[in-house]
Amino acid sequence: MSQKNRLQSGGRVDRSKALTFTYNGRQYKGYQGDSVASALLANGVDIVARSFKYSRPRGIVAAGAEEPNAVLQLGATEATQVPNVRATQQELYNGLVCSATNGWPSVESDWMGMMGKLGGKMMPPGFYYKTFMFPQSMWPTYEKFIRKAAGLGRAPTERDEDEYDIVNQHCDLMVVGAGPAGLMAALTAARSGARVIIADEQSEFGGHLLSSRERIEGKPAAEWVAGIVAELAKLPEVTMLPRSVVNGYHDHNFLTINENRTDYMADKAPEGQVRQRMHRVRAHWVVLATGAHERPLVFGNNDVPGCMVASAVSTYINRYGVVPGNKLVLMTTNDGAYQTALDWADAGREVVAVVDTRSNPQGERIEAVRKRGIKVITGSGVIDVQGKKRVSGVSVAGLDAKGEKVTGNVQQLSCDTVASSGGWSPVVHLSCHAGVRPVWSDEAIGFVPGPSVQNQLIAGGISGTYALDKVLAEGAKAGQEAVAKLGLAASEVALPNVRKVSEGTPMALYHIPHTKPTSRAPKQFVDYQNDVTAAGIELATREGFESIEHVKRYTAMGFGTDQGKLGNINGMAITAAVLGKSIPETGTTVFRPNYTPIAFGAIAGRNCGPLFEPKRFTAMHKWHVENGAEFEDVGQWKRPWYYPKNGETMQQALDRECVATRESVGILDASTLGKIDIQGKDAREFLGRVYTNAWAKLAVGKCRYGLMCGEDGMVFDDGVTSCLGENHFVMTTTTGGAAHVMEWLELYHQTEWPELEVYFTSVTDHWSTMTISGPNSRKLLSELCDDIDLDKDSFKFMDWREGTVAGVPARVFRISFTGELSFEINVQANYGLHVWEKLFEHGAKYNLTPYGTETMHILRAEKGFIIAGQDTDGSMTPIDLGMSWCVSNNKPFSYIGKRGMAREDCVRENRKQMVGLKTKDPKVVLPEGAQAVADTKQPIPMDLLGHVSSSYWSANLNRSVALGFIKGGLDRMGETVYYPLADGRVIEAEICSPIFLDPKGERQNV
Amino acid sequence: MLHIYCPHCEELREEEEFHCSGEAHIARPLDPDNCTDAEWGEYIFFRKNPRGIQHEMWYHTTGCRKFFNVTRDTQTYEIKEVYKIGEQPKVVAEG
Amino acid sequence: MSEAIAPEKEVTNVAVMNQLPSGAIRAESPLHHAELDKLAARNPRGGGVILRELKLLGHLTLRGSQDNASFMAGCAEVLGVALPTKPLTSVDNGSVSVRWLSPDEWLAVVPMDQAFEIERSLRAAIEGHFQVVNGSGGQTIIELSGPNAVDVLKKSTILDLHPSQFPVGKVAGSVFAKASALVRRSGEDTWELVVRRSFADYIWLWLQDASREYGLVVKA
Known part of the structure; x- marks a missing residue:
């Protein structure tokens, strides 16, 4: 059966x-x-x-x-x-x-x-x-x-198809725990109209009342609970979260709750339902009513199956109708646990004896037990357990008054279950999360939360209060206090009637001594999950680990998935006893989130799979996809990387794109570049302060490249800024640097120079930007644009013009990142794809070739143009980059970066400077990141001269090209350096000008 | 996660809307060119990093895009006050 | 500089540009490729969340000091409604709505074909320091309505959306999923999200996913 x-x-x-x-x-x-x-x-x-x-x-x-x-x-x-x-x-x-x-x-x-x-x-x-x-x-x-x-469990190897999500919540009062204290607090606040969330880890509200045979208002406690729950359910501002573990309590009353929505129903969530939901709650006030965990006592072989915590035995009997054995021996230090003996006896099974560590316990429950004819052995403890796979008996011995030594004779009792109670440990975990150190209470014989800086209240077991009448009163009081703090009107909540039970004083005892010294006694377990014993803690302490934090780490006490919920206080007590100190003198360990283990799915929520990270697209993205682009992530942007055709390898595609652009015309989607619209009469002055070069004389209709430095003089961004009107500029930034530059401009405007009349607004997403580049770019543009004079003398390099391209009003900038004749066409993004497609309609005869970021990188490297963030790493001044032409020291205002660049270390000899690098073997491409040395025979560690920052195969030059940094490089043109690689190869390269192609810039000026 | 009152939006908002911008009241020297290296280094690199009361600047990134100051206890994370750029704190560290 | 623009004072100082083509060229909104119209045509019968794109509207960012009387008066005159000065509020006037963004920044949403005229009129009406920027191509508005719209929003934003904290007309910029959005409550159960063009697709995917348990109805 x-x-x-x-x-x-x-x-x-x-x-x-x-x-x-x-x-x-x-x-x-x-x-x-x-x-x-x-x-x-x-x-x-x-x-x-x-x-x-x-x-x-x-x-x-x-x-x-x-x-x-x-x-x-x-x-x-x-x-x-x-x-x-x-x-x-x-x-x-x-x-x-x-x-x-x-x-x-x-x-x-x-x-x-x-x-x-x-x-x-x-x-x-x-x-x-x-x-x-x-x-x-x-x-x-x-x-x-x-x-x-x-064994520590194992993760699934297949994808969990269930849905998890995260919901953000706000409330006036968050009540953690729906036992008697939590229910009273929630009810009191809810009746005053507060927005209340009450969460409990169990399937039903009621906490320990679900396992108790106590009566409230003359009714079984569970009936009283049902009444309260029904009232809460009717109040519109109350959110009830059963099966919800409050796993973390963070700063400023922010809580994370893991709600189990279907794990209780089936292996897999029913279709359309979310399996687990994390609630992120911001609460004005929090009532922690998390209760307490009963402590087992530590005694010999106390881990043999059949050894249980006393209140758990009662829970199995009263809540589940299960008696986990036939013959019970109960050991206790307090009156409360006697209830377990009564519950057991009422279930019709045998209570062999109650073993009380106290010599003369007096109290109502004790009397009740005695009246039932149950043997009570006082002043004694269970010192050892017999049995391997199940308890078969216990050894009971008399103890001295403090419970430190075995005094009397040892007697054997036959039993299959040993329930023990060493009192209760308030569940202070959440208050610890918020940075509150627990404080010892001699009255509660446990740690209770210390004072908190947060809007936090505690009620019931967590504060060391265990008598039901007092727990209910504390809950109501916490609710009233929260109502008052929230400025709401107080409401009537009468305290329910419960029968008070007289109790004797509990004894503070954790570790039951054995006839042998602890080190030689049978194993006395403190932390079951990590097999930490009393002897182990004694040994650790003898070995010099005197701080409880050290003991914990050395023994692994409290390191399991249960985080020492049962054993930590016992472990501290044993440590304290060995050190001859009190428990508070020994200190306590604190707890961190999460309270119980949590599924990764619940943390990730919907932020997984295709929604793991936002993907940003330009208006032409569909075209790129349809035309076979491979994409590169640039920040969150998906940028075309290259467009392989007919089974080309990446290098073949790049070679084709590079050559087509220099021979005829290529096109790049440059919409991702950051763009900032700048207006105001001081816009020009502001530009002069944030860029290293001069802006005072840039005329309307002209564009200029600028470098941006930090106050340390190091380059962090660059781009072209164009003068649209006397008081109107549009700045471009790197794709990845856009948000940072915008914040940088606002920072200086708002905090340093608020007197400057200038406003900034991001227009990155507003403009679609397409760059046509190559000798045929003008011809192509002329076919689609008849209202701009494209003649080289009227529309010069670094000019911009307004006109119409493919029927759409556009701003066209004659700027170039390839060194070729180039036009950057900007139209409102709603028309971006239209203009892009028109360019292709007309571009076919010029072999208009789309190219991606990789070809862009190659083409600019052939010209020695830097990419901020690739060739710079926050340690390069404009001078280091060989860009002194982009630094103006004649500006009246000491612009950002000027003083930084003048620092002793920035002007010293032998700084790493950007140079070109030509491999001796033109077919060999240097790996980016490779470090140069002057002499490969020197002992390791070698003197490193600098790294390769950009390196490519150039189809146009039929050789490799590289940019890199070399100490004092600008004075070392023509010298040879060596790049020893991890695979043993050494690549030899000559230091050269970074401009590999068209050093006079004639191609872009046609 | 901090709950921060934005003095421009005039309500409490979640930390993830903001970006901390470091110690407040670090004024750019008016005459950088005549600063010594030590003075300039002091300005750009050295920060108090106190245990206790700290004044720090925050940027309301996803909200009003305004910088403002926060006085915060670095031990308890308690925010003591919030004030606009150009204003002075009322709560300051003792001593 | 375009000669076509009337010789008003801003021409020399600020480049104002009519960005709309004169011919019949189809504009593509940020969610054009999501083909919401096709989805709308084969919708489920019901659902707790209704989504539509309020597409191709004129978005003008207005920046100026509230102390600049000419700016405040000029905006009120041209837009037909005063800029809301109470933080986090918005106002409506027929086809024009204005959202508070910061003490010196507002978003005016106007019919697309009026954006250029309104910008020119603002520039003609206002003296002193201010900024007007046409950002119509850079963002769109997603409208969510229905009884579960607020539930989807609670999965997406950390804003407190309770009616006591977020009444009709309130506007707040915040984190939205892992992007950002300007959220406005335009009715008891109706919400508008102003989102950036480049993030629109991500937010659309997010909203579909987050509304699955309630049923999503797409309206053209």
């Missing part, structure tokens, strides 16, 4: 809806409302993992996000594989397929486990540092081995 641990009635599962699921290849049954963990326990599955280091069998310990062991691999198909799913948080659905993450070949019979005893000795804390870090080259091998054996 399956589900041997399932109760006939009780809990929130729907016994009429049976579900089938597969775990480790075997089919099991569960019910609607189960978690995978509750269903596994119902079926009596004890082992869900093998431990990371010692390969010990492990069972389910907890019932929520803090579960360290039941971390499963989920997914029925390769594409839907999800690693690191906590069985306690995964809702069961029909057809669910999961398996244990680690254990090889299986969790039941594990290869590492067979050599486990050896492994234990082999792997003390610091094991990785000591053993596997050297030799470093072997690490990948070790890692592969360890991962295969220990």
Whole structure:
């Protein structure tokens, strides 16, 4: 009979809806409302993992996000594989397929486990540092081995086809956690009309009330919850997010929430539905009502399957109708856990004993337990557990008053389940994300959030408050406080009636001593996921790791996917005890986002595949695609790179494009160049301040090339600026530099020279720009333009004219980046493709050849023209580039870059200067980035003279051409330098002028 | 992610709309040509990078394209005040 | 410089250009190649999001100081409506709408065939320092409407779109997906996005993807 641990009635599962699921290849049954963990326990599955280091069998310990062991691999198909799913948080659905993450070949019979005893000795804390870090080259091998054996889950190898997305939210109040405190806070604020978002990681709101048999307003707690939820659902300004883990709490009340929208229904999201959604929430106020995690106690062999946290046992019984065993021994330091004994007994199974570490515990629940005839063993602890794959018994011994030593005799009890409670740890994770260090509370016996600079309130378990009446009151108070801070009118919210339960004082105890010293006692686990033991922490401390942050890193405590939710406080307590300090003196570790592991899909949202990054297109893009262009990414732009025809290789296409342009005419889509419209009577003065050359006398109708430097004197952008009117200019920038230049101009105008009357507006996207270049460009243009006198003497090089091209009003600029006769035609982009196509209609007879960025690069390199960002890297002055002709020191204003260029280091001898490089063998093309040396025989490291910045095969010159930098290069013309390459070759090159073609510039002046 | 009040748009906006432009109140020397190398280096390279109160300049890139100043605590990230270019901060570091 | 332009004072100082062809040449809006008209013709019956391109409008950027009375008065006179000085607001006057961009910058959207005349009239009417730039080819307007339009926007922009924070008429420039857009609420359930030409295709793809779960209806 399956589900041997399932109760006939009780809990929130729907016994009429049976579900089938597969775990480790075997089919099991569960019910609607189960978690995978509750269903596994119902079926009596004890082992869900093998431990990371010692390969010990492990069972389910907890019932929520803090579960360290039941971390499963989920997914029925390769594409839907999800690693690191906590069985306690995964809702069961029909057809669910999961398996244990680690254990090889299986969790039941594990290869590492067979050599486990050896492994234990082999792997003390610091094991990785000591053993596997050297030799470093072997690490990948070790890692592969360890991962295969220990297992950390695996990513799918096929594409996940499900849809994920990200939604931005804003609210007055964000309530994290929908337990009693969170619900009260949300209700109080919502009744005042606040925009409220309340999120909870569980499928239903209610928090621990879903697992509790407490009564509120005389009703079962869950009924009270249902009433509150129904009211919240009716309020239009309330957003309720169940199944939503608040994973990060960032600056200025920004939170990231991962909402699971279909993972609870099926392996794959139903058609048209989003599988997971990340909510990015900006909240005016935040109430953290994240509750607390119960701490297990640390004792010998406390990892044997069957050892659980007390409240988790109650959760399985009360919420899921599952009793995870037959014979219970409960160990506790406090009154609260006695409820687990009552729940167990009420489920009809045997409570062997309650072992209380306190010598004389008094309280209502204790009395209730005693009345049921359950044995209570006081002043004692469970010091050891028997059993391998399941608990078979425990050793119980008397303890001294502080719980530091075993005093009395050891007695054996037979049982199959050990529940333990060492008190509660407030879930301070989110407050840590926001930079708040937790502070120790002796009263709560745990860390609570310290003061925050953010608009943050806390309520309930997170503040160390555990009694239900007080938790509800704190929630209401936080809600009222938020309402007041938000300036909203207070509303009536009465505190619900709950019965107060008298409790005795809990004992601050974490680590149960053994008869042997800790180092020789059976393993006492602190962090299950990383196999960190009390002895390991003692060893680390003895080895000198006294800071808790060091202990953590050395032992790997808290480094698992559970981030030490269960074990960290126990680990700190043990460290503190060894050091003879208090816990607050030892310090605490803080937590970082994310609270639980999150799928990459949820982070990426829609920003994947074709939407990974914006692609910017020009108005002629369709033509480029249709004409077979290969594209190059320039910033976000897709620019034609080259246009291969009839199976040409890239080099063949480039050779054809280069030759056609110089012999007849080529055309380039230059629309991506940044363009800035500049107007104002001080526009000219402004240009003179941001460019290195003179602008005072540039006449209307003329264009000029300019270099832009930073205050350090280094070139960062260049381009042609044209004088459209006395107070009107259009500036062009590099494609990649457009946004930066625009911000640069605004920076100086807004912060340094606001008195200058000038305005800047980007017109990059407004103009389609096409450059026709080559000896036949004038003839071609004349066929489409009859209102501009194209005669070489009336429309000179570096002039611009307004006219009509192919029927469209245009600005035509006679500027050239190829060294050929060139016309840059600009028309409103709505007509760009029309003009482009007309040029081709008329250009066929001239063999009009489209060329892309690569041919543009080659043609300009033949002329020695720089490309800012390729030939410059932020360390070159205009002088270094051999462009002193573009620097004017006669301008009255000390323009940007002038003082920088005059710095001692910028005017010294032997700076790297741009030169041309001719390889001795003209067929050899230097690799870009290659470094020059004067003598290849010198010892390594060699004296490097400078790098190659641009290098191409020039079909027009039938040889390679290169631009590069050489120390003192302008004075070393004709000298030979050598480029030793990684492959052993050495390329010999002669330093020459960077202008390889038409040094007098005659071709562009025809 | 910071939530920044733009003094020109007059509302709080998300950090991703802005671009931080470094320390505020770094005035360009009026007579660069007569600055020593040390003075010029001070102007272009050296910044306070304080622990605590810092005045920094932000640019509302996707919004109004205006620069403005922010006084921010570099430890807590708390924004103490926001003021326009040309104005002086009211909150300053002690000492 | 074009001789065709009337000999007004701006001619020598500023180049004003009628950028529209006189003949019958088809203009292609930034989303021309998305063929929205074809999609509109074979639309699904219903959907929560309705999209159309308000294409081929005249976009004039106006820059000037609010202290320049001539600028403020000239704009009001020519546009028939005063420039909104309250940040993040917009005004409408028939076929003209004006969006606040910054304290010294506005976007006037006008019929395309009036853009040149309006620019000339502005230049004739205004004294002092100002800028008018015709950017009509560089951007387009995508209109989203329908009950789920706001849901699609929430996936795309970090702006707070709640009616209390983003009433009808409000305008805000912000990040949009990984590009940017100027968002205006033109009605309770109607939104206008001014987007740059080069990003229009990306934003169109984005909007299709983000609206899939609600159903997208394209209107010509």
